[in-house]
Each structure stands twice: as C-alpha cells, then as structure tokens.
Amino acid sequence: MLRLLAHRDFPFYTPKGAIPVGGALRDLLLGRRPQDLDFAAEDPLRAAEEAQARLGGSLFPLDAARGQYRLAVGPMTLDFAPLEGTPEEDLGRRDFRLNALLWKGGRVFGLPGVEEDLRRRLLVMVREENLYADHLRSLRAVRLAASLGLGLLEATREALARHARFLLAHSGALPARERVREELSRLLLSPRAAWGLHLLERTGLLDVYLPELRPLVGLEQGGVHHLDAWRxxxxxxxxLTWLWPEAPLEARLAALYHDVGKPLTRRFDPEVGRYRFLGHAEVGAEVAGASLLWLRFPKGAVEEVRALVRRHMDRPPEGAKALRRFYFRRQDLLPALPYLMAADRLGTKGVEKEAWEVLEAYRETLSEPLPERPLLSGEEVMALLGLRPGPEVGRALALLLEAQAEGRARTPEEARALLLNWRGGGQDPAP
Structure with a gap:
C-alpha cells in the first residue's frame, strides 16, 4: 500500500497524462533542486511531444521499443516511460525506495519504509530481483550513494556484490556502454567521487566496468608511497577535488588513470632495493586512451586524459623563464596538470610539501597570462625574413610566441630583432 509522504506542489511543468515519479521527487524531499525529471505516462511519446511543444528542446528515443524518450531542455532532461499497471505496481518495479515515489493531486506517495530511508539517508532496494530488470541499477546505486551522500546497508552491499558476480559471468547482460559512461561520469563528478570508487571496488563492480584498474588493488609501491597503488x-x-572542487571530468579521469600503467611496468631494481615503474606514464596513457574510447567517451576528452596521464610525471623546472616555457608548451593541459601534480604529491608520504611548491610556483609564474598570439603577423614575418608561405613561417611564429611567453620579446621591435637574430644564425630558446 502506498504511503502519503508530503503535501506539496510539483514546481515544474507536467504534461497532460503524465505523472512525476522517481528521482526529482526524491531530490525535492531531500531539499535539493532536481536537474532531471522523470515521468510515467500511458502514452510516453505523446506526453514527451506535448512537453517539447511547450518547452522546446531536443526530443529523442532512449529505447523506442520500451517506450522510453528523453527531452533535453538546456541543462535539464525530462525522461518519459510507460506507466506499467497501477501506480503501486509501477513503483514496486523500481530500483530503490527513494526512487519509488510519485506525485499526484498535490501529494507525494511512496512505498512503506521510505520515511525511514529519508530520515536516515539510506539507499534501500525495493527488491533485489529488480536489479536484474535493468543491469545498470547496481552501478547507479553506487553513483547515487556518492552523489547524494546516502548510506548502504550491509544487505544492499551484498546484493550489489552478487549482481556484480552475475555480470562477470554473463557479459551479454552488460548495459550499453553509453549508459555506463554516463553513470561513471556522474559518479566522478560527485563531491564524494573517491568514496564512490572505493565502494565500486568493494562491491566487485570495479571488475565489471573498469577491470583495467583492478591490478592496482594491493600493488605495493615502496619509496615515498605508503599506500598501495589503488589507495x-x-x-x-x-x-584533486579538494584542491580544485570545480575540476572537470577530464582532470578527474586523469587522476583515476594516472598510475594505471604501473602493474605493466613494475620491475625490481637491485641497485635501489625496491620495485620501480619506469615508463608507467607512457604506458598508462595508452591504457587510459583505449579504455575510455571503449566506453565511448568523446575523442577530444580522451586525448586530453591521455596527455595528462603521460605528462603527470614531468618535473617543473626552476627559474621563472624556464617555468613559463614549461607551462607554455603544456598550456592545453592547464590548469589541470599542476593540480594533478600537486594531488599526486599529496597522496604520498615525505614529499607533500612539494604539492604546495608546485601550485605556488604555477600561480606566481602565470600571474602574467601566457600570450595568445604573436606580436607579428605571418605577413610581417614573411616580409621581415624574406620568406614564402610554408613551414618556416610557422616555425618563426612559434619561436616568437615562446619568446613572448618567456618575456624575451615584449614589443614588436624586440620581436623583429629576435627573428632577425634567429634568421642570422642565432640560437633558438633553450629546449
């Protein structure tokens, strides 16, 4: 029997014949403003089209065969699905009691026990077998726990672990990679991303969705590392998220994958008496790229993560000019790279102070922004040096831009003198 939880207005447009259900009501009851709205309707497509006529946006099928549609309107999404049976039967088929909610006639209804879930901020299954109706639900449980700060009872964790073992044994049951990517992205962007990844490992779901990271668990490192590679x-x-709360997804993915190459490069070095991981950044960049492409992440994001993983071991030089040149040559990775370097040092023992030195030097060095364009145009360079269009012009402009970054050319006159000296056999900037 459904329980009356609250009397309140639903503060969003509701198409005729649709009932607000699920996560939006959960968020409202938890005092949060929802970004995603879910509706159950006897005719989901008709309800979605009515909403589009009223709100605009882009309408597309999530699963036309199952009658599931999504309307994207700015930052919000409205999902429409069939109402199956009575409202009570429909809620009984949902994943968790906090998601088994519906609004009707100015009242919010839920299943028995949901009041306790709200009070204790717990994520409790409606029924364990419901996990198998949509195999993404176990991953969603971890994401919801991390993003909403919800606890999981031991029985829920055990059920998630059983479902993980089922998925490992039945690869054909795995959800579409695009859906997995979306859940993993939302997990990583949550304030408790690290705890969510820990929970993913403890339930066995890491082996299902990110198996390339499993070899890090228990991998001892030695040296300045007091934690195994996974911890x-x-x-x-x-x-990373503590230093930079607004860190974008690419930076968080780079933090997750920065040491993924270590299990493949682990070699014992008798001269130092411990294992070393020479080349792990380069190997890790390739592993990260392959893994993220498999999960259908955009190619641009994948390339940025690969570059961050490959460069995370680069050591910033001393001296203002050298440091500006260092960051100029890596400007496509700013500010993620210095934050990743600092976070990597804070995850060790004995070199933590280097984290603050890296960030302080970065901020001080780039207090004057890096140049965005050369002081001279391509036409001016060709006229000055007597060049025809071609690669030599590009090299001259690149040389000039780097000299500007270092502060060796601040005016057009200094730019001309530098290029004439270079053309006359002078030295390029130090590499």
Whole structure:
C-alpha cells in the first residue's frame, strides 16, 4: 500500500497524462533542486511531444521499443516511460525506495519504509530481483550513494556484490556502454567521487566496468608511497577535488588513470632495493586512451586524459623563464596538470610539501597570462625574413610566441630583432 509522504506542489511543468515519479521527487524531499525529471505516462511519446511543444528542446528515443524518450531542455532532461499497471505496481518495479515515489493531486506517495530511508539517508532496494530488470541499477546505486551522500546497508552491499558476480559471468547482460559512461561520469563528478570508487571496488563492480584498474588493488609501491597503488589513486582523486572542487571530468579521469600503467611496468631494481615503474606514464596513457574510447567517451576528452596521464610525471623546472616555457608548451593541459601534480604529491608520504611548491610556483609564474598570439603577423614575418608561405613561417611564429611567453620579446621591435637574430644564425630558446 502506498504511503502519503508530503503535501506539496510539483514546481515544474507536467504534461497532460503524465505523472512525476522517481528521482526529482526524491531530490525535492531531500531539499535539493532536481536537474532531471522523470515521468510515467500511458502514452510516453505523446506526453514527451506535448512537453517539447511547450518547452522546446531536443526530443529523442532512449529505447523506442520500451517506450522510453528523453527531452533535453538546456541543462535539464525530462525522461518519459510507460506507466506499467497501477501506480503501486509501477513503483514496486523500481530500483530503490527513494526512487519509488510519485506525485499526484498535490501529494507525494511512496512505498512503506521510505520515511525511514529519508530520515536516515539510506539507499534501500525495493527488491533485489529488480536489479536484474535493468543491469545498470547496481552501478547507479553506487553513483547515487556518492552523489547524494546516502548510506548502504550491509544487505544492499551484498546484493550489489552478487549482481556484480552475475555480470562477470554473463557479459551479454552488460548495459550499453553509453549508459555506463554516463553513470561513471556522474559518479566522478560527485563531491564524494573517491568514496564512490572505493565502494565500486568493494562491491566487485570495479571488475565489471573498469577491470583495467583492478591490478592496482594491493600493488605495493615502496619509496615515498605508503599506500598501495589503488589507495594512492583514490587519495589523488580525493586531493584533486579538494584542491580544485570545480575540476572537470577530464582532470578527474586523469587522476583515476594516472598510475594505471604501473602493474605493466613494475620491475625490481637491485641497485635501489625496491620495485620501480619506469615508463608507467607512457604506458598508462595508452591504457587510459583505449579504455575510455571503449566506453565511448568523446575523442577530444580522451586525448586530453591521455596527455595528462603521460605528462603527470614531468618535473617543473626552476627559474621563472624556464617555468613559463614549461607551462607554455603544456598550456592545453592547464590548469589541470599542476593540480594533478600537486594531488599526486599529496597522496604520498615525505614529499607533500612539494604539492604546495608546485601550485605556488604555477600561480606566481602565470600571474602574467601566457600570450595568445604573436606580436607579428605571418605577413610581417614573411616580409621581415624574406620568406614564402610554408613551414618556416610557422616555425618563426612559434619561436616568437615562446619568446613572448618567456618575456624575451615584449614589443614588436624586440620581436623583429629576435627573428632577425634567429634568421642570422642565432640560437633558438633553450629546449
């Protein structure tokens, strides 16, 4: 029997014949403003088209065969699905009691026990077998727990672990990669991303969705590392979001994958008496790229993550000019790279102070922004040096832009003198 939870207005447009259900009502009851709205309707497509006529946006099928449609309107999404049976029967088929909610006639209804879930901020299954009706639900449980700060009872964790073992044994049951990517992205963008990844490992779901990271678990490192490679990875992800709360997804993915190459490069070095991981950044960049492409991440995002993983071991030089040149040559990775470097150091023992030195030097060095365009145009360079259009002009402009970054050319006159000296056999800037 449904329970009356609250009397309140639903503060969003509702198409005729549709009933607000699920996560939006959960968020409202938890005092949050929802960004995603879910509706159950006897005719989901008709309801979605009515909403589009009223709100605009882009309408597309999520699963036309199952009658599921999405309307994207700015930052919000409105999802429409069939109402199956009575409202009570429909809620009984949902994943968690906090999602088994509906609004009707100015009242919010839910299943028995949901009042306790709201009070204790717990994520409790409606029924364990419901996980198998949509195999993404176990991953969604971890994402919801991390993003909403919800606890999981031991029985829920055990059920998630059983579902993980089922998915490992039945690869054909795995959800579409695009859906997995969306859930993993939302997990990583949550304030408790590191805890969510820990929970993913503890339930066995890491083996299902990110198996390339499993070899990090328990991998001892030695040296300045007091944590195994997996706990160090979680520490780096935590410290990245602590230092930079607005860190974008690409930076968080780079933190997650920055040491993924270590299991493949681990070799014992008798001279230092411990294992070393020479080349792990380069190897890790390739592993990260392949893994993220498989999950259908956009190619541009994948390339940025690969570059960050490959460069995370680069050591910033001393001296203002050298440091400006260092960051100029890596400007496409700013500010993610210095934050990743700092977070990596905070995840160790004995070199933590280097984290603050990296960030302080970065901020001080780039207090004057890097140049965005050369002081001279391509036409001016060709006239000055007597060049025809071609690669030599591009090299001259690149040389000039780097000299501007270092502060060696601040005016057009200094730019001309520098290029004439270079053309006459002078030295290029130090590499």
């Amino acid at each position: 160090h990875t979680l520490s780096v992800l935590f410290h």
